[in-house]
Each structure stands twice: as C-alpha cells, then as structure tokens.
Amino acid sequence: MNWIDIGALDDIPLRGARRVKTTQGCVAVFRTAEDEVFATSASCPHRNGPLDEGIVHGRKITCPLHNWVFSLETGEAQGADEGAIATYAVRVENGRVLLDGTALARASAA
Amino acid sequence: MTQKLVIIGAGMASGRLLEHLFEAGGDWDVTLFNAEPRGCYNRIMLSPVLSGEKTYDEIVTHNAAWYEERGVTCRFGEKVAQIDRAAQTVTAENGEILAYDDLVIATGSQPFIIPLPGHDLDGVIAYRDLEDTQRMMSLGQGTRAVVIGGGLLGLEAAAGLHARGVETTVVHLMGHLMERQLDEAAGYLLRKELTDRGIDVRCSTNSKEIVGKDGKVAALKLDTGEELPCDLLVMAVGIRPNVALAQAAGLAVGKGIHVDDRLGTSDPHIHALGECVEHEGALFGLVAPLYDQAKVLAATLAGQEAAFRQKQLSTKLKVTGCDLFSAGDFADGEGREDIVFRDPARGIYKRLVIEGDRLIGAVMYGDTADGNWFFGLIKDGTEISEMRDTLIFGPAYQGGAAADPLAAVAALPADAEICGCNGVCKGQIVGAIEGGATDLAAIKAKTKASASCGTCTGLVEQVLASTLGDDFVLPAAATVCGCTDLSHEDVRRLIKAQELKSQPAVWQELGWKTPNGCHVCRPAVNFYLLADWPLDYVDDPQSRFVNERNHANIQKDGTYSVMPRMWGGMTTADELRAIAEAADKYGATVKVTGGQRIDLLGIHKEDLPAIWADINAAGMVSGHAYTKGLRTVKTCVGKDWCRFGTQDSTGLGITLEKRLWGSWTPHKVKLGVSGCPRNCAEATCKDIGIVCVDSGYQIGVGGAAGMDVKEVVRLHDARTEAETIEWVVAFVQLYREHAKYLDRAYKWLAKVGLDWVKETLSDPATREALVERFDISQSVYQHDPWAERATPATARQYAPLADLTLEAAE
Numbered sequence: 001m002n003w004i005d006i007g008a009l010d011d012i013p014l015r016g017a018r019r020v021k022t023t024q025g026c027v028a029v030f031r032t033a034e035d036e037v038f039a040t041s042a043s044c045p046h047r048n049g050p051l052d053e054g055i056v057h058g059r060k061i062t063c064p065l066h067n068w069v070f071s072l073e074t075g076e077a078q079g080a081d082e083g084a085i086a087t088y089a090v091r092v093e094n095g096r097v098l099l100d101g102t103a104l105a106r107a108s109a110a
Numbered sequence: 111m112t113q114k115l116v117i118i119g120a121g122m123a124s125g126r127l128l129e130h131l132f133e134a135g136g137d138w139d140v141t142l143f144n145a146e147p148r149g150c151y152n153r154i155m156l157s158p159v160l161s162g163e164k165t166y167d168e169i170v171t172h173n174a175a176w177y178e179e180r181g182v183t184c185r186f187g188e189k190v191a192q193i194d195r196a197a198q199t200v201t202a203e204n205g206e207i208l209a210y211d212d213l214v215i216a217t218g219s220q221p222f223i224i225p226l227p228g229h230d231l232d233g234v235i236a237y238r239d240l241e242d243t244q245r246m247m248s249l250g251q252g253t254r255a256v257v258i259g260g261g262l263l264g265l266e267a268a269a270g271l272h273a274r275g276v277e278t279t280v281v282h283l284m285g286h287l288m289e290r291q292l293d294e295a296a297g298y299l300l301r302k303e304l305t306d307r308g309i310d311v312r313c314s315t316n317s318k319e320i321v322g323k324d325g326k327v328a329a330l331k332l333d334t335g336e337e338l339p340c341d342l343l344v345m346a347v348g349i350r351p352n353v354a355l356a357q358a359a360g361l362a363v364g365k366g367i368h369v370d371d372r373l374g375t376s377d378p379h380i381h382a383l384g385e386c387v388e389h390e391g392a393l394f395g396l397v398a399p400l401y402d403q404a405k406v407l408a409a410t411l412a413g414q415e416a417a418f419r420q421k422q423l424s425t426k427l428k429v430t431g432c433d434l435f436s437a438g439d440f441a442d443g444e445g446r447e448d449i450v451f452r453d454p455a456r457g458i459y460k461r462l463v464i465e466g467d468r469l470i471g472a473v474m475y476g477d478t479a480d481g482n483w484f485f486g487l488i489k490d491g492t493e494i495s496e497m498r499d500t501l502i503f504g505p506a507y508q509g510g511a512a513a514d515p516l517a518a519v520a521a522l523p524a525d526a527e528i529c530g531c532n533g534v535c536k537g538q539i540v541g542a543i544e545g546g547a548t549d550l551a552a553i554k555a556k557t558k559a560s561a562s563c564g565t566c567t568g569l570v571e572q573v574l575a576s577t578l579g580d581d582f583v584l585p586a587a588a589t590v591c592g593c594t595d596l597s598h599e600d601v602r603r604l605i606k607a608q609e610l611k612s613q614p615a616v617w618q619e620l621g622w623k624t625p626n627g628c629h630v631c632r633p634a635v636n637f638y639l640l641a642d643w644p645l646d647y648v649d650d651p652q653s654r655f656v657n658e659r660n661h662a663n664i665q666k667d668g669t670y671s672v673m674p675r676m677w678g679g680m681t682t683a684d685e686l687r688a689i690a691e692a693a694d695k696y697g698a699t700v701k702v703t704g705g706q707r708i709d710l711l712g713i714h715k716e717d718l719p720a721i722w723a724d725i726n727a728a729g730m731v732s733g734h735a736y737t738k739g740l741r742t743v744k745t746c747v748g749k750d751w752c753r754f755g756t757q758d759s760t761g762l763g764i765t766l767e768k769r770l771w772g773s774w775t776p777h778k779v780k781l782g783v784s785g786c787p788r789n790c791a792e793a794t795c796k797d798i799g800i801v802c803v804d805s806g807y808q809i810g811v812g813g814a815a816g817m818d819v820k821e822v823v824r825l826h827d828a829r830t831e832a833e834t835i836e837w838v839v840a841f842v843q844l845y846r847e848h849a850k851y852l853d854r855a856y857k858w859l860a861k862v863g864l865d866w867v868k869e870t871l872s873d874p875a876t877r878e879a880l881v882e883r884f885d886i887s888q889s890v891y892q893h894d895p896w897a898e899r900a901t902p903a904t905a906r907q908y909a910p911l912a913d914l915t916l917e918a919a920e
C-alpha cells in the first residue's frame with residue numbers, strides 16, 4: 001500500500017464528496033453522515049455523470065444526471081440498473097484522508 | 111525478595127492495579143507518585159459530585175489508611191520529572207532520585223484545549239479533575255457557562271452546571287450530539303431532551319474566539335459573529351494521552367505509549383497502562399478496558415502468563431434522565447440492514463444493524479432496558495435469523511406486533527391543527543368520531559375538516575383509522591418514497607402541526623424507516639422545512655440536486671452553464687460587453703435562451719467562482735436557471751414603445767422579478783407580462799401570466815408550455831400595479847406553503863381547485879399575512895448565491911481536492 005495524503009476530512013462536506021484527479025482519471029471521495037470515507041471512480045458507467053456531484057444517502061450515491069444509484073462499498077449499481085464503478089482503498093488518520101496509490105497504479109495496469 | 115516498584119500516576123487504572131497486586135500477595139515496596147495532590151478516586155463519579163448528588167469523600171476509592179496498611183509510599187502532589195532507563199531511576203520534581211526494579215507509567219491523559227485566541231484567560235477550564243469540578247461548583251444561581259463540545263463529557267458538564275442553576279449553552283461543531291456514539295436520530299432526541307430541560311444546545315456551530323475582560327473570560331465569540339456571554343468556559347473536546355515523560359525517556363511512542371499484550375513497553379523494566387497507552391493502534395477512553403489491563407499487568411508483574419485483549423464497547427450516558435445506549439458498529443451500508451423502530455408518541459427510537467445473520471450494532475434512546483441483551487448478541491456474534499422478526503422488541507417479546515404506521519398521527523396532541531383551511535384540530539375530529547361520524551363524508555359535514563382544499567384528506571383518514579381501529583379501512587395513498595408510509599401532503603401538514611424544524615425531527619416524529627432518507631425524500635423535506643420555518647431551519651446543500659448545490663446547470667459533459675439575470679428581459683450595452691468578455695475569457699458558447707436572456711455554456715466547475723465574480727462586477731446576479739424557484743419574467747416592450755401597449759408591462763415585469771427572485775418554490779416558477787391581449791410575452795402559458803388591458807391587469811395562473819401545454823386560468827382582475835403585485839406575491843406564498851414538492855402550479859391547482867385559491871386570496875387579511883410571510887422568507891433567501899460564492903474559499907471547494915497527476919508515477 002502506498003497511502004497518499006489527499007487533504008483534510010473537513011474539506012469534504014458531510015454527506016458530500018470531492019474529486020481527486022489522478023493519471024487514471026478522476027476519483028470521487030465521499031464522506032457519509034456517519035463520517036466514513038469511501039473512494040470510487042468519479043464517472044458514472046451510464047453516461048459519464050460526475051458521481052461526486054450526486055446525493056449521498058446511507059452508504060450509497062445517486063448519480064446527478066439520471067439517478068442511477070451505486071453502493072459506495074462494492075461499487076455495484078443498485079436496483080434494476082446494471083453496471084459498477086471501481087472502488088479504491090481510502091482511510092482517515094488524524095483528520096487527514098489517505099488514498100491508496102498502489103491500487104490506482106494497479107488499475108491502470110489491469 | 112522485595113521488589114522496588116515505582117508507579118507514576120494515581121488514577122483509576124493504577125488504583126485497580128494496586129488492588130490486584132496486593133490481593134495476589136506479592137512482596138512489593140511501592141512508591142506512588144501523583145501530580146494531583148490526592149490519591150485514587152473514582153474520576154467517572156465527578157459528574158454526580160458536580161450535580162450535587164455525591165460529595166468528593168464518597169468517591170475516594172483508596173484512603174490514607176489503605177495505602178498505609180500496604181506500605182505504599184505516597185508522593186501525592188509530586189510529579190515525576192524524568193526517567194533514566196540506563197540507571198533504572200526516576201527523578202522527582204524536587205530533584206530526588208529513586209531507583210526501581212520495575213516501573214509502571216499510568217499518567218492517563220490530558221484534556222485537549224483548542225488554541226482559540228483567549229484560551230489562556232482565567233475561567234477557561236477543561237473537565238478532568240477535582241479542581242475543574244470545584245471551579246464549576248463555585249458558580250452560583252444566575253451565572254452563565256458555555257461548554258464547547260457535545261460529547262459525553264461536555265454534556266455531563268452541561269447537565270451538572272444546569273442542575274446547579276447555571277444558565278448553560280453547549281456549542282458543538284458537528285451536526286448532532288455525541289456523533290461518535292449516536293446516529294443522527296438518537297442525537298436529535300438527546301438534543302430535544304436537553305433543550306426541553308432548558309439547556310441551550312447549538313450544533314453545527316464553530317467557535318472563533320474567547321473574549322476576555324480584565325484577564326477573565328467574558329464571552330465566546332462564534333464564527334457567525336454572535337457572542338455568548340459567560341462567567342466560565344468549559345472545553346470538553348477530547349483528550350490526548352500523556353506521553354511526554356515516556357517520549358523523553360526514549361520509549362516507543364505513537365499516539366500513546368506502545369504496549370504489547372502483556373502491557374510491556376519497549377523497555378523490559380517498564381510497563382504502562384491506562385489512557386496513556388496505545389495497544390494495536392487503539393487508544394482508550396473508558397474504564398472497562400483499563401480494568402482489564404490492570405488485571406493483566408498485575409499478573410505479568412507477578413510473573414504469570416496473561417494477555418490483554420480488546421473488546422467491543424458499549425456506551426451508556428449517565429446524565430440523569432437521558433436514557434441512551436449504543437454499541438457496536440451502527441453505520442449503515444451495503445449488505446447491512448437496519449431494523450428501525452420509532453415510537454414518536456413515547457419518544458422512543460431503536461435501531462439495530464444486521465449484517466448477514468448477525469447483529470453488529472445497536473443504538474437506542476428512550477427505552478434502553480434491552481441494551482445489554484443486544485450488546486451480548488453483538489459480542490457473542492449470535493445467529494439471529496430465527497428471532498429476526500421480533501428481535502427489536504427485545505428478549506421478553508416473542509411474536510411481536512409490527513410497528514404501527516399510524517404512530518405519527520396517534521402521537522399528535524389534541525390541539526394539533528389538521529385542516530389548515532378551516533382551522534380544525536385533531537381533538538375536534540376525534541370528538542366527531544366519538545359522536546358517531548365514521549367516515550370521511552361525515553367528518554367533513556360535522557367539522558368541515560378537508561372540506562376546502564382537501565390536501566389534509568389523508569390525515570383525516572388516518573385520525574379515523576387510529577381512532578376507530580379495525581373498523582376503518584385506510585385507502586392506500588401514494589407515499590413520498592419507500593422511506594415512509596406518508597404522502598407528501600401528510601408530511602407537509604405534520605411538519606406544520608407538530609412544528610418540526612429539522613430533518614432528524616421529521617425522521618423521528620414521522621417514523622421514517624431509513625436513517626436519513628434518500629435522494630427522493632431528502633430534497634422534498636429540505637424544501638418543506640425551509641418554506642415553513644425560514645428563520646429556524648438552515649438549508650441543507652447536501653439535500654439538493656447538483657444544480658442547486660453548485661448554483662449552475664450541469665451539462666451532459668460535466669461542464670456548467672452560467673445564466674445571469676436580465677431583469678424583465680432588459681439589458682444594457684455594458685452588461686452585454688461584460689458577458690462577451692466573460693465568454694472570451696472562459697471559452698463559453700453563447701446562446702439566447704427561450705427565457706429572454708443569455709446562456710454561457712461549457713464553463714468548467716473550477717472556473718465558476720471566477721466567472722461569477724466577473725459577472726457580479728458588472729452588476730449582474732444569478733439568473734437561478736437551475737432552481738426550483740423564480741426563473742424568468744418575460745415581458746414585452748409595452749406602453750413605452752408599442753403602439754398598442756396599455757400599461758408599463760416591462761416595468762411591472764422588472765418589479766415582479768425583483769420582488770420574487772431568490773425564493774425557493776415547490777417547482778420552478780415562470781412569469782410573463784404582456785402589454786395587451788396580443789400577448790407577445792406569451793403570458794398565457796406561464797405559471798403566472800399578466801395581460802395588461804386598459805382597465806388594469808388580468809392575472810392568470812397555472813399555465814405551462816412544457817410536457818403539458820396549459821393555458822392560464824383567471825385568478826383576479828386588478829385595478830392597479832400595487833394590487834397586482836400583492837395578489838401575485840400572495841399566490842406564490844400560498845403555493846410555497848401548500849404544494850407538493852415538484853408540482854408545478856397547474857398540478858397543484860388541479861388538486862386544491864381554483865375556487866379554493868380564489869376564495870382564500872380574496873380575503874385581504876389572508877393576503878396581507880401571506881405577503882408578510884413571503885417577505886420574512888425573502889429576508890433570509892433573497893441573496894445572490896453567486897456573490898456569496900465568488901470567494902477564494904469557494905474556489906478551493908470547487909477545485910479538485912487533490913491533483914495526483916502531478917505526483918511522480920510510482
């Protein structure tokens with residue numbers, strides 16, 4: 001694992017998200033009502049909607065363009081829709097958000 | 111052979127250690143240092159001391175006789191200044207050097223003091239020891255205190271101070287109290303309980319500065335500028351392990367002193383326990399694990415095998431009168447299911463979190479009798495599939511009844527208003543039912559409830575159902591979404607009747623089935639709350655669709671469009687120049703919209719604050735092309751230029767736009783003002799359309815030209831501009847207060863009937879009251895969202911959190 005400090009937890013709104021640019025495309029970093037943090041690909045498999053602009057509810061995200069709903073843990077689309085978004089390892093330490101850089105590098109190799 | 115044992119710190123952990131050591135009968139020569147000028151006492155009982163239920167003497171755990179009998183040399187009020195590991199000695203503050211065979215560090219932790227300006231003033235204290243407690247106890251009736259921190263300690267301090275007659279305010283940074291132990295719903299109930307007692311609780315509130323006078327604390331200043339005067343300020347925002355001494359001695363230290371399973375540090379002659387240690391990455395802040403550590407360390411020192419293991423923890427808040435329990439992991443998520451039980455009538459909330467066939471978390475408020483039973487199920491990983499259906503009712507209840515969907519209505523007091531049109535309360539309806547009315551028609555005839563606009567029909571039926579029981583079959587109504595059994599109309603009326611002023615209040619009192627709603631109900635509830643309680647409720651951007659959160663329309667490629675207002679479709683050469691310059695600078699595509707203004711398309715999110723600043727500088731504000739709110743007011747040239755114009759249609763359009771902009775509405779609102787019946791502004795297909803005629807102004811409502819094309823229906827013929835404006839504002843406010851979220855005006859009119867709207871608005875007093883409420887709401891919401899966000903702080907929020915493309919590739 002190669003933990004990269006991407007910013008402070010407080011920079012992500014509660015029940016909101018922020019975007020991180022990477023060489024593999026944008027990653028959305030979410031913060032739930034319970035202060036948990038998740039990271040997924042920022043782009044919706046439907047028509048590339050920006051997932052970091054969606055509504056966060058429970059551990060789910062609703063895409064702002066056409067309301068597909070994804071699990072933040074597994075990346076799977078919920079309900080009738082089919083598809084998935086990539087998920088990345090992320091954790092919080094001392095109020096800082098750390099994203100796993102190895103996983104991002106691996107994603108590109110795959 | 112007698113072993114020389116030196117212990118640094120006489121707290122709860124080392125107190126317990128000594129008991130075990132002497133019970134095991136070892137031959138120890140103990141020297142006990144303590145920075146506090148006293149021996150071991152039960153720190154967690156400081157709260158009852160503060161509230162006056164206990165005295166200090168009652169909470170002392172080891173008195174002078176106890177130490178003397180066991181030959182413990184007490185050096186209370188003395189700090190250890192230094193450890194020399196090579197020489198195996200400690201140095202006391204007075205310079206004296208003592209040798210040890212074994213050393214135990216039990217220095218506990220230190221309260222964290224936020225370094226706000228003024229934190230070193232007299233009267234700024236923490237809540238940790240007897241001195242702090244005595245300082246709080248010295249406050250008398252009628253004095254004021256502010257507590258920063260709404261966690262366990264802060265609330266205990268606040269409750270204790272309040273019990274002494276001190277006027278107490280709690281300032282908490284997070285959105286709900288005790289966010290680490292409680293979910294939002296339980297946090298809401300706790301806040302309600304404390305507020306009802308008279309403690310002022312401020313959540314989502316940030317402190318800025320401590321204001322002093324003559325070196326003494328005088329007030330806490332919030333980042334809103336508000337000042338909370340106080341005689342004492344208690345900071346209870348967290349603790350830090352006391353590691354300085356260990357660190358200086360070169361022991362392995364992380365956040366706490368590193369210890370292994372046998373409580374050994376990186377030096378074989380030094381052990382540590384209590385809040386000062388870190389074990390497998392975890393720190394400790396409750397006594398239960400410290401007592402386990404004491405047992406293990408006593409065995410280790412006696413040369414026996416023992417290992418410390420971390421266990422699941424549960425929390426019970428001791429503050430008198432608040433019945434509260436939490437255990438395990440209660441965040442919701444994939445593969446996890448919630449069983450939520452809410453009884454609004456009795457103020458009870460219980461939530462169980464289940465993963466697979468095991469219980470992994472529980473939060474309860476109001477009735478915690480079964481807490482330990484649930485805690486046992488969590489700890490033991492008991493398989494619960496057999497009892498799942500009745501699990502939430504606890505161990506005593508098998509074959510339990512389903513939660514009552516009518517609980518929210520059953521919980522309403524008799525004087526809660528059900529029918530707003532005719533001012534009918536629940537009590538009158540129940541009275542009518544008891545007097546023999548058994549169906550909706552009879553209730554209507556007897557009480558007039560639901561006889562006017564009809565949006566309360568659902569509630570009247572629910573009162574019937576909850577009063578008559580099985581004798582009344584409840585017709586199925588469309589619910590808001592899967593999170594509730596209530597319809598939009600019911601939710602709106604209950605928010606008013608029960609004066610619900612926050613999201614958690616709605617979730618709890620209306621028995622929501624999910625912890626915090628979903629993307630369907632949250633935007634609706636957010637709107638209802640801000641429309642009904644503009645001065646109490648704070649708009650929640652995270653409950654809004656992206657456009658309304660970012661104040662621009664998102665496009666299919668993720669860029670945004672920016673559309674400034676052109677009041678009534680009028681513009682100037684200067685404005686056009688500024689728009690042209692912005693288009694060049696930010697690479698925008700320029701389009702003239704169907705709403706008589708100009709759209710700049712293809713703007714990148716990170717450029718939004720800058721383009722807004724440029725547009726603001728030219729005197730223009732947001733066109734709200736992205737809101738459920740006022741969009742455009744289309745006008746024609748009117749009397750000023752047109753040979754047929756009868757009135758100043760352009761001027762009236764501009765006046766109306768300036769009056770109405772910024773307000774949130776159930777769906778978008780568009781206006782048109784035409785100067786004569788030729789209707790060049792297409793006013794007859796707008797939500798509100800005004801056609802000027804010689805004798806005055808024809809006000810039509812309920813038009814649209816989208817998926818349905820609707821012609822307006824006539825609301826009123828006004829004689830003057832002032833009269834027109836009054837009717838239009840009153841109509842908009844009536845729509846804001848009653849319509850279902852996402853109903854355009856014509857849909858709402860089809861439900862309540864034009865006759866009811868006309869009748870309501872024809873009463874001058876009602877009109878005046880509606881206008882007044884609209885203006886109150888505008889005092890909060892008529893602000894240019896662009897100007898508020900054209901700042902460096904927003905620019906940072908609108909930019910990516912981090913750019914890792916610049917990092918060297920691995």
Ligand code: SRM
Pocket residue numbers: 663664665671673701702703704705706707709735741742778780795813814815816817818854
């Ligand atoms: C820009 C514009 C088209 C244009 O290039 O002219 C436009 C663009 C959109 N319209 Fe419109 N409408 C625009 C004038 C209209 C008009 C004409 C008018 O206002 O005179 C109508 C018909 C009149 C009416 O509203 O009744 C119109 C009826 C709709 C509807 C259907 C509403 C309905 O109740 O049936 C929608 C869908 C909705 O709001 O749910 C919609 C939604 C949209 C959205 C917001 C779609 C969306 O959700 O993203 C489009 C946003 C594009 C963008 O990013 O800017 N737009 N839209 C017009 C902006 C006017 C303005 O200055 O604010």
Ligand SMILES: Cc1cc2nc3c(=O)[nH]c(=O)nc-3n(C[C@H](O)[C@H](O)[C@H](O)COP(=O)(O)OP(=O)(O)OC[C@H]3O[C@@H](n4cnc5c(N)ncnc54)[C@H](O)[C@@H]3O)c2cc1C
Pocket residue numbers: 118119120121122123124143144145146153154155156157188189190191216217218219237238239263352355383384385386394395396397398400428
């Ligand atoms: C008001 C209050 C209420 C609480 N309520 C609860 C509760 O309900 N449930 C619960 O489980 N926990 C509760 N706690 C937490 C609990 O009290 C602590 O977890 C526990 O006291 C920690 O024990 P300890 O021995 O590690 O540290 P302490 O009890 O803090 O003892 C450490 C001692 O070491 C001394 N010391 C520090 N440095 C030196 C030095 N260099 N030389 C000599 N002496 C030194 C300190 O003066 C202190 O007396 C509460 C705490 C407070 C303050």
Ligand code: SF4
Pocket residue numbers: none
């Ligand atoms: S009609 Fe309106 S919503 Fe449809 S494509 Fe055109 S702008 Fe978009």
Ligand code: FES
Pocket residue numbers: 044045046047048049063064065066067068
């Ligand atoms: S792009 Fe996400 S739902 Fe269509």
